[in-house]
Amino acid sequence: MVGQKWVRLVTAQTPTNIAVIKYWGKRDETLILPVNDSISVTLDPNHLCTTTTVAVSPAFDRDRMWLNGKEISLVGGRYQNCLREIRKRATDVEDKEKGIKIAKNDWENLHVHIASHNNFPTAAGLASSAAGFACLVFALAKLMNVREDEGKLSSIARQGSGSACRSLYGGFVKWIMGNNEDGSDSLAVQLADEKHWDDLVILIAVVSSRQKETSSTSGMRESVETSLLLKHRAQEIVPKRVVQMEEAIKNKDFPSFASLTCADSNQFHAICLDTSPPIFYMNDTSHKIISIVEKWNRAEGTPQVAYTFDAGPNAVLIAHDRKAASELLKRLLFYFPPGAGTDLNSYVIGDKSILQDAGVH
Numbered sequence: 001m002v003g004q005k006w007v008r009l010v011t012a013q014t015p016t017n018i019a020v021i022k023y024w025g026k027r028d029e030t031l032i033l034p035v036n037d038s039i040s041v042t043l044d045p046n047h048l049c050t051t052t053t054v055a056v057s058p059a060f061d062r063d064r065m066w067l068n069g070k071e072i073s074l075v076g077g078r079y080q081n082c083l084r085e086i087r088k089r090a091t092d093v094e095d096k097e098k099g100i101k102i103a104k105n106d107w108e109n110l111h112v113h114i115a116s117h118n119n120f121p122t123a124a125g126l127a128s129s130a131a132g133f134a135c136l137v138f139a140l141a142k143l144m145n146v147r148e149d150e151g152k153l154s155s156i157a158r159q160g161s162g163s164a165c166r167s168l169y170g171g172f173v174k175w176i177m178g179n180n181e182d183g184s185d186s187l188a189v190q191l192a193d194e195k196h197w198d199d200l201v202i203l204i205a206v207v208s209s210r211q212k213e214t215s216s217t218s219g220m221r222e223s224v225e226t227s228l229l230l231k232h233r234a235q236e237i238v239p240k241r242v243v244q245m246e247e248a249i250k251n252k253d254f255p256s257f258a259s260l261t262c263a264d265s266n267q268f269h270a271i272c273l274d275t276s277p278p279i280f281y282m283n284d285t286s287h288k289i290i291s292i293v294e295k296w297n298r299a300e301g302t303p304q305v306a307y308t309f310d311a312g313p314n315a316v317l318i319a320h321d322r323k324a325a326s327e328l329l330k331r332l333l334f335y336f337p338p339g340a341g342t343d344l345n346s347y348v349i350g351d352k353s354i355l356q357d358a359g360v361h
C-alpha cells in the first residue's frame with residue numbers, strides 16, 4: 001500500500017454551541033473532566049461553524065494541520081490526544097471506485113493532513129474550539145471508519161476542548177460530568193433535537209472580534225485555584241440549576257429558560273471576578289446590552305430575550321420568537337446606531353430576514 005499514489009479525503013462541517021449552563025473549571029486537566037454538568041444549545045449549522053477536511057495518503061510523511069490557512073503545530077497536547085484516540089479505533093476502509101484499500105493495522109503507519117476553517121473570529125469568545133475539535137473528531141472518525149456512537153465520539157472531542165463534546169449533537173445538549181477517573185462516563189447527550197423548540201431565535205452581537213486576553217483554559221485553571229465561589233457553584237448551585245433547565249427546555253418554558261440562562265451567565269462572570277487576579281471578559285458595551293435586555297424584560301412583565309456571555313465581550317441573545325428578535329434588533333440599533341463610533345460591530349444571526357424586519361438592509 002505505501003508508495004502508491006492516492007489520497008482519501010473527508011470533509012465535515014460542525015456548528016458551534018453556546019452554553020446556557022456554563023462549564024467553568026476542570027477536576028482533571030489532562031483528560032478534561034469538568035467540575036460540573038453543563039447544558040448548551042447548538043447553533044444553526046449554516047452559521048458560526050467549522051469546516052474541516054482531513055486527508056490520508058501514503059505520500060504524507062507526518063501529521064500536519066492548517067487552521068484558517070496557517071499551519072499550526074500538532075506537537076503534544078490536545079490534537080494528539082484526539083488523533084491517538086481515533087487512530088486506536090480505526091477499522092478497515094475500502095473505496096472500490098478509487099481502488100483504495102486500507103487495513104486496520106495500516107493506520108498506525110499512515111499520516112493525515114488536516115485543513116480547518118472557521119467562518120467566524122477564532123478565540124474571540126465565540127466558542128471556536130468547540131466547533132473545531134468536534135468537527136476534527138467527526139471528520140477523522142469518518143476517514144478512519146470508526147464505528148463508535150456519538151456519545152463515545154463526544155468523549156474523544158472532550159479531550160480536545162471540553163465544550164467541543166456538546167457540538168456533536170444539534171438542539172439542546174447536556175455534558176454529563178461523570179464520576180469515573182478515566183473519564184469514560186464524561187460525555188454529551190442530546191436533551192432535545194433542533195426541531196423541539198424552533199421558535200427561538202439566536203442573535204450574536206459581536207462587540208469585539210479581537211482574540212481574548214485570557215484563554216478559557218487558563219482562566220478556568222486560575223478560577224479553580226483561587227475562587228471559593230466556584231466550589232459553591234459547582235457543588236450547590238449547578239446540580240439544581242441543571243434539573244430546572246432540563247425541565248424548562250422540555251416544557252418550552254421561556255420565562256424559566258431565560259432567567260436561568262441570564263443568572264448562570266452572570267454567575268460565571270462573578271466567578272471570573274472572584275478569581276485572583278480577577279478576569280474581565282465583559283466590557284462596558286456588554287454591560288450596556290445586559291441592562292437594555294433587563295429593562296425591557298422587566299417592562300414587558302415576562303422575559304422576551306435571554307442573554308449569555310462566554311469568555312469574551314460578545315453577547316449571545318436568545319429571543320423568545322421572531323417578533324421579539326426583530327424588536328430586540330431595533331432596540332440594539334437605537335442604542336448602538338451603525339457608524340456612530342460605538343463598540344458594537346456587527347450582528348450575526350441565523351435568519352437574515354429578521355434584519356429586514358428591523359429595517360437593516
Ligand code: DP6
Pocket residue numbers: 018019021022023024032038127129130160161162163164216217218310311
Ligand atoms: C465559557 O471548552 O474553551 O465557553 O476545555 O479548556 O478547551 P477547554 O475550555 P473551553 O471552555 C468553554 C468555557 C465557556 C463555557 C461553556 O462553553 O460551557
